[in-house]
Amino acid sequence: MLVEDEIDENTDVGSVALFATLSHELRTPLNGLLGIVQMLNEEKADEDLAAIEGCARHMLAVISTLVNHSKIKAEWDDLPEYREWVSPYELFEQIAVHLHFRAGLRGLKLRLDHQDKTTRLRGDYDHLRNIIENTILGSLEAISLVEIPVDKKALTIRWEASDGEVRVDIHNPLETYSEDRGEQVVTAGGLTTGERLPRVKMEYVYWSVASMLLEKYKGALISKPNPNEGGVSTLFSFEMEQMQASPSEKLPIGGLSYEGQKAAAKYVKQLPFKLSILVAEDDPVARSLMATVLKHMGQESRFATNGREVLDLVSQSKSYDLILMDIDMPIMDGLSAAIALRNGEAGEFGTKIPIVAVTAFNTLSDESRFRKAGMNYFLPKPVKLKNLRAVLLEVVRSE
Template identity: 25%
Template sequence: MEETDHKLECEVQGQLTELLFRNALVALIANLVTGAMLAYVNVSIHAAWQPALLWWMGLAAAALGRYAHARLFQRRRPDALSASRWRHRYVALTGLVAAVWGAGAVMFMWTAPDTARLFTGLLVAGLVAGSATVLAPVLSALYWFTGLISVPLLLSILWNASAPIHVGFALIVVVMTLAIFSSARYLHQTIRASILLGLERGNMVSRLEEANSAIEAANNAKSAFLATMSHEIRTPLNGILGMAQALKSADTLSAEQRGDYAGVILDSGQLLLAILNDILDISRIEAGRMTLSVTPMAVEPWLMDTVRAFEPVAQGKGLRLSATWHGPPERRYSADALRLRQMLSNLINNAVKFTAEGSVQVDATELGVEGGRAVLQVRVTDTGVGMSQSVQDRLFVPFTQADSSITREYGGSGLGLSIVRRLAQLMGGEISVRSAPDEGACFMFEVPVEIDRESTLSLPAVPDRPAPAAATVSAPETVVAGSPVLLVDDNPINRRVAEIMLGQFGLEVVQATNGQECLDRLDAGLRPVFILMDVQMPVLDGLSATRLIREREAREYCRRTPVIALTGGVFEDDATRCRDAGMDDFLAKPLDATQFRRVVTRWLDGAGAPTADS
């Protein structure tokens, strides 16, 4: 608070100083003109012109020096903290100008007749009174200017006083000086209060703008998060409901087909469960309702059990997955083993997901044992794609995805790392990352734990959430004779569901995994009856791909190929964006068999897009 008040006071003094320097030109003109009038009148009445000219030249030099100093201040624009040095120099130069005026008042009044004295006194009094408004921003300048002029003038009057009128004139000078001081002080306080009010209002406006920007950014981030969650949730739902409808409607299915369909439903259900668990976890952490369950645990079996769950996925990708405990073999700790496993599982899952070849290494060790407490450090190092510094800066921010294109390519809700960081902070620790593009990444979290010196029992493995099984990407089929349908979707389960539904019409399906592959199929000569186009895809999304298709059709005068949108976005804005991009129809995920059949039949029959009544 004191620091804020000091900063505000510096800003007030800085603006007062700037206002003082801004009046320098007015002060210069007033001094030169008034000094010339004083010298001319006194020379005309009684004074010699040489001393008067020398005095005026001295006054002009002092006034011009002060003005030059003011101009230099305005060019350099010093900050509020350094403005005080400039202000002190200006006050000193103002004192010099006042000293010259005081010397002139004595010189012109010492042996002058009463008429010249009266004129000199009135002229100097007017100059001092006028200076009150010019010098009021800095009272010390006004005090020096008024004092160095009024005191010599007053002494000169009293020294040469020969009549009561002279004493009365001296009293008038004293009263006038006191009145100037009083009015100048009031004016200074008014100016200061006005500046302070303006600064406080400006600070308040800035704080309000910052608060509004933060609220808007938070709303935008949460809106983007909700849109991503909607898409991620509808993807496994599409696999579940689509396969369930296929099982229900099929008359004859082999045991292998039933097992295949059931496997898709199971995988999709596990993926949906993992997404929902992540949403619930981040919601509980944000609301401060997440509590830790501390129990004794041995690190080595905990570590090996956690890593072992990811061995099938790693082996399927040809990755080397290994783990090492570098701490004391028999040491046990009091910690929340379930949440620690959740943290490590998220890091291993990311490492395996973003590593195409090479290895994933997990290392755990004990750091800094002191007073029955230690720091447990866990590192997960991979040889994957890595990331730039800009991506790292927003990697752990909740409701924010580091890179939406990468997330769409590799899948996931983007909540895992946010949860890891919040859990680490809940335990009194922190997580960090070291990475560079194409050089892999090393995630490391450190949490303080109590050393358990009493437990000697081997603890059972901590149960973990079921991890979704890896889906096998179907290879695109070759173009067949007849009238094919082009199916464009980056998710293999979604393609499988749509392919099964299209198979009920006896249609041949050509697949593409993104918008660019769709364009490549069309460039190769494929002429589909219609295109089923997913909206959110890596490389090239569905909206952009549709725009390029429409541009090519217009350029080459080709037949318009109907494009039916497949998207998890179900709001009116989503449908509007699809229509604006040139799409002809709209199917929301998860696909409904009845709606799917109605839309496909409409386009196969050549009826075209639905009317307002359909």
């Protein structure tokens, strides 16, 4: 007979597995939709297409938050963490791009007040992004939709870092404050899929994820009404090692995504080179979409449906310039295939070929697993075309 703690632990682990499975199944069609929208939007920018993309990305944010909520609870004592030097300037800029559409629907525009461009924080990029993004998403959700202003107001975000402490101040002039906010966040943080409780508002789930992660860095999140400017002011702070770096547009490989990089590739549809790319992907819709995308960029592609096929193809030919590797595949998954390649099971060539993890598995610190398996780059699905171009450019530069 299981004791209560064992039941709770098994329930949490089961919740993570359930949400991870549902997340993958839901993300697959969403990623296909977003890929098609991106392709169409590149040909001709359209407000309706932007609205479709914004709605789909909001759905992905909800899915990711629920999966991460379960993962934090189940793996609290051993939550994966990969520390690297992260640029808060680039991170906040990327988050602002992600949330631009969502803020607009709430009558807001995001205004960033950066301390500088040179500060670097030594922490887990996924943890930092989720703390910041979930705090802002909670603030956006806590807006009354009864009357949205015609003229957008500014949601201001200011960050500063000194003496090992990072402080982020957010003021949302449209946010509604509730006196029981703290209790609701605690309640949301303790939820499991088996509990019979009233519906919890999504803002409390967002804030609970941010609050739980902040605990890992000796931090806290505090909100209070702003009597002078209206709305709500939110402050969160945490401890993290810091340093100053020389100004640079180059971002850490495999760390920050390439969205903030002002690369020429952003404006180029056909790249000025042709690579031979091996794509490992078992989903037929995703394969078709990736074939179209790579052809659109003027690249050559060959496809494999599982990791074992990848090993066979790499052992038979040294003509491939890189591998775009899906993670969840039958027979042999992408993680096992990458480890096998780096161990020389497909010959010497396989130990050196650049590998890009392309996956819908984008929960907290999954990236660290991919890096430990020997993968060089990480592109979460849905893959943004400019990010894919930037990775291809980086591969060429590295060679």
